[in-house]
Amino acid sequence: MPELPEVETMARDLREKIPGLTVEQVRVFDARVLKDMTAAHFTRRMKGVTFGAVRRRGKGIIIELDNGRFLFVQVKMTGYFVYGPQLRVNQESSETKVVFRLSNGQYLNYNDQRLFGWLYYVDRLDEVPYLTTIGPEPLESDFTLDDFFERIGRRVSPIKTLLMDQHFIAGIGNIYASEILYASRIHPQRRANTLNQKQISRLHRSIVKILNEAVESRGTSMRNYRDSSGQKGNFMRRIKVYGRKDRQCPSCKQPIQRIVQAQRSTFFCNHCQE
DNA sequence: AGGTCGACCTGGCAGC
DNA sequence: TGCTGCCAGGTCGACC
Numbered sequence: 001m002p003e004l005p006e007v008e009t010m011a012r013d014l015r016e017k018i019p020g021l022t023v024e025q026v027r028v029f030d031a032r033v034l035k036d037m038t039a040a041h042f043t044r045r046m047k048g049v050t051f052g053a054v055r056r057r058g059k060g061i062i063i064e065l066d067n068g069r070f071l072f073v074q075v076k077m078t079g080y081f082v083y084g085p086q087l088r089v090n091q092e093s094s095e096t097k098v099v100f101r102l103s104n105g106q107y108l109n110y111n112d113q114r115l116f117g118w119l120y121y122v123d124r125l126d127e128v129p130y131l132t133t134i135g136p137e138p139l140e141s142d143f144t145l146d147d148f149f150e151r152i153g154r155r156v157s158p159i160k161t162l163l164m165d166q167h168f169i170a171g172i173g174n175i176y177a178s179e180i181l182y183a184s185r186i187h188p189q190r191r192a193n194t195l196n197q198k199q200i201s202r203l204h205r206s207i208v209k210i211l212n213e214a215v216e217s218r219g220t221s222m223r224n225y226r227d228s229s230g231q232k233g234n235f236m237r238r239i240k241v242y243g244r245k246d247r248q249c250p251s252c253k254q255p256i257q258r259i260v261q262a263q264r265s266t267f268f269c270n271h272c273q274e
Numbered sequence: 275a276g277g278t279c280g281a282c283c284t285g286g287c288a289g290c
Numbered sequence: 291t292g293c294t295g296c297c298a299g300g301t302c303g304a305c306c
Contacts, residue, residue: 003299032283059300076300078284095284114283116300130301157277166301173299223286223298242299262278265297 002075003059004138004171005214006225006233010081011056013228014063017083018051018108025101033079033097033110035118045069045121046100058134058170062125072120072128073110079117081228082109113224134170138207139215143169145204152192152200159195159203160188161262171211175220175242178267180206182241187273188259188266213238241267 002010026046028039037045051071052064063071073079078095086107087093095111098119102108110119125131136143155162162168163177172180181188183206186199195203219225219233222243226232240250245258249269259266 006299074300077298112283113285114298116283155276161277164300175299220299225299263280264300 002080002219002225003173003176004056004211005176005217005235006219007059007061007075007171008056008215009218009227009233010075011054011061013083014061014081015054017106017228018063018102019053020050021106022050022103023047023100024103027099027101028097029099030097030115032115033112033117033119035120037121042119042121046071057131057137058166059173060128060130062131068123070120070122070125072122072125072131074118074120074130075112076114076116076118078114078224079110079112080224080226082111082230083107083228130166134166135168137170138172138211143204143208145201148204149197149200152195152203155192157192158189158261159186159192160266162192163207164262164264169207172207174264174266175222175239176210176214178242179240180210181273182268183210185273187270188261188268190274241269243267 023046026043028034028043031039034042050066052066055062059074061073063073065071084106093111095113096109097112098110100108120128122128151168160177160181163172163180164174178188180203184199184203186195186203214220214235217233217235217238218227220235220239221232222236241256244256244267246255249256249272252269252271254269254271256267257270
């Protein structure tokens with residue numbers, strides 16, 4: 001899915017567009033995206049509600065509602081929003097699962113090809129297990145080197161796997177884990193507790209730098225990802241290793257390697273990363 | 275406690 | 291042209 005930078009882009013786009021707008025009509029095309037709720041129930045709850053503040057936590061989008069409730073969205077691998085005028089029926093994407101008609105005459109579609117994503121309608125955010133268990137936000141001030149250093153030293157799992165563990169740190173997924181480790185010159189199979197102080201410091205700096213740059217670029221579009229206007233993210237151009245097996249390392253010109261860790265592809269340079 | 279693996283889904287693409 | 295198998299920005303729960 002969309003990782004932190006892509007979800008941040010989605011949240012920022014929604015924040016520009018939907019606060020203050022009221023839901024006039026809801027159409028559910030596939031109720032499998034609704035968490036613990038039938039289409040009828042969801043429609044009844046959402047109709048007449050006005051959207052409030054929008055924010056991101058980890059890879060989730062939190063939308064406040066004027067009735068004190070929340071819409072929480074986990075887009076997982078292929079979920080995304082489309083905002084704009086109504087599409088004619090035969091132009092509507094087969095990926096469109098839920099459509100909200102808004103009080104300004106515009107439409108907000110939730111699309112999701114693989115149906116892994118979820119829309120939660122909840123009374124309180126602590127009803128969402130994901131939100132109560134995920135780790136620190138890497139772009140917030142409480143993501144300090146001291147704390148990171150202290151926690152990383154207690155973990156024995158390979159560093160790539162650990163970076164993707166949302167309980168350890170929120171928001172990093174498969175693309176940025178590879179990119180961050182390349183920038184840090186750390187081998188993805190290194191056990192977390194074997195990293196020295198210098199490496200941990202480089203890793204901490206790279207996490208913040210890469211994620212910030214990717215947010216500035218409105219994310220990465222390898223395949224499916226699009227923003228709510230249908231545009232691709234621009235960080236693709238700055239990808240150094242992800243998806244580039246057998247291509248040259250930008251630094252040493254050796255071929256990029258692909259391995260599988262925890263059932264996910266990892267890309268790295270065996271020469272530059274140790 | 276912490277790690278690994280299958281399950282949840284659809285669709286694009288390479289190879290035969 | 292099929293067909294098969296592999297691959298895909300994620301997370302949860304069952305198992306060791």
